[in-house]
Amino acid sequence: EAQVTQNPRYLITVTGKKLTVTCSQNMNHEYMSWYRQDPGLGLRQIYYSMNVEVTDKGDVPEGYKVSRKEKRNFPLILESPSPNQTSLYFCASSSGTTFANTGELFFGEGSRLTVL
Amino acid sequence: QKEVEQNSGPLSVPEGAIASLNCTYSDRGSQSFFWYRQYSGKSPELIMFIYSNGDKEDGRFTAQLNKASQYVSLLIRDSQPSDSATYLCASERDNYGQNFVFGPGTRLSVLP
Numbered sequence: 001e002a003q004v005t006q007n008p009r010y011l012i013t014v015t016g017k018k019l020t021v022t023c024s025q026n027m028n029h030e031y032m033s034w035y036r037q038d039p040g041l042g043l044r045q046i047y048y049s050m051n052v053e054v055t056d057k058g059d060v061p062e063g064y065k066v067s068r069k070e071k072r073n074f075p076l077i078l079e080s081p082s083p084n085q086t087s088l089y090f091c092a093s094s095s096g097t098t099f100a101n102t103g104e105l106f107f108g109e110g111s112r113l114t115v116l
Numbered sequence: 117q118k119e120v121e122q123n124s125g126p127l128s129v130p131e132g133a134i135a136s137l138n139c140t141y142s143d144r145g146s147q148s149f150f151w152y153r154q155y156s157g158k159s160p161e162l163i164m165f166i167y168s169n170g171d172k173e174d175g176r177f178t179a180q181l182n183k184a185s186q187y188v189s190l191l192i193r194d195s196q197p198s199d200s201a202t203y204l205c206a207s208e209r210d211n212y213g214q215n216f217v218f219g220p221g222t223r224l225s226v227l228p
Contacts, residue, residue, distance in 0.1 A: 033215070040124065042204065042220035043160070059217075090159060105152075105216065107159035 002027045006091050006108035013081055014116050021076045021111050023091030031094040032074040033058070033105070034066065036087040043090065049074055081115040088112050119143075120207050120219035128225045135192040137222050139205030142186070146207040149181060149188045150216065154202045164190060195226045 004025045013019055025032065033048035035058075045058030049068040063085055065077040074093075078085060089112075092105040119142040129135045141149070148167040152160035166172045166179040166188070178191040188207075192199055205219040 031215075035218075040220060043218040045215075045217070048215060104150075104162045104165070105160070107161070110159055 002106070004091055004093055004106050004108035006089075006111045008111060009109060010112050012114045012116065015082055016080050019078050019081060019113075021078075021089060021091075021113070023074045023076065023108060024072050025074075025091075025093040025106070026072065027093060027095070027106065028071065029093035029095050029106070030071070032068070033092050033094075034064070034074070034076045035090045035092065036060065036085075037090060037110075038087050046076065046089075078113075081113075083115050086113060086115050120205055120217055122203075122205050122219035122222045124220055125223040126225050127222055128227060129195050131195060131197060131226055131228050133195050133226075135195045135199065135224055135226070137190040137192075137203050137205075137224065139188040139190075139219055140186055141188065141205075141207045143207065144183075144186065148208040149179070150206040151177075151179060151188075151190045152204040152206060152218075154204060154221065156201070160204055192224075195224075197226045197228050200224055200226045 007022045030051045034046040035043040037043050044060045046064050047066040049055045052071050055066050068074055088110050090110050091108040094105050121140045151164040153163050154160040164177050164179040166181045169181055169183050172179045176193045180189045202221040202223045204221045206216040
């Protein structure tokens with residue numbers, strides 16, 4: 001089954017304790033991205049990756065790191081989490097497209113993070 | 117900074133009515149537009165995309181694009197309670213065709 005898998009789905013942690021949210025896709029997609037979703041603000045992009053070893057900042061990259069060592073995996077790292085990073089996080093992937101194609105994003109199920 | 121704006125709602129319509137969801141975008145260079153549906157507690161799923169001016173129909177859904185007015189809409193005909201969800205409008209962020217900016221979403225409630 002084609003899917004994007006995120007772990008953990010739920011996490012409560014404390015300020016400053018490093019954590020990693022994993023994301024893996026089995027569709028051989030080149031493009032992967034991380035979003036956070038907050039009430040009233042919608043989906044905001046944190047980082048994205050066009051291919052292995054190619055990553056770039058989105059709209060809200062502060063406090064986050066990513067890496068893309070393999071095509072299928074795109075982990076999100078919070079080196080020193082703070083309460084303002086409490087949010088719902090989505091990983092998404094897409095195949096290579098031009099603007100005339102669907103450009104469909106396939107989303108993981110989301111990871112709800114609470115930082116105390 | 118490219119922006120996509122939507123009325124957050126909630127938009128309430130009776131069952132069987134037409135629901136009209138609207139979206140405006142700031143970047144005239146945006147080429148493609150997408151509508152995602154997100155049920156409460158779930159991840160977004162693509163329902164329509166459009167890149168040409170005019171209408172595009174798929175079942176009960178019609179997407180409309182007016183590039184001159186920088187306006188995108190989604191019409192849902194014969195609305196059903198199962199259509200109750202948040203609808204996210206997204207525009208293509210750049211010429212790669214893969215990077216998107218999302219609006220805040222409009223919450224739709226279809227009343228039985």
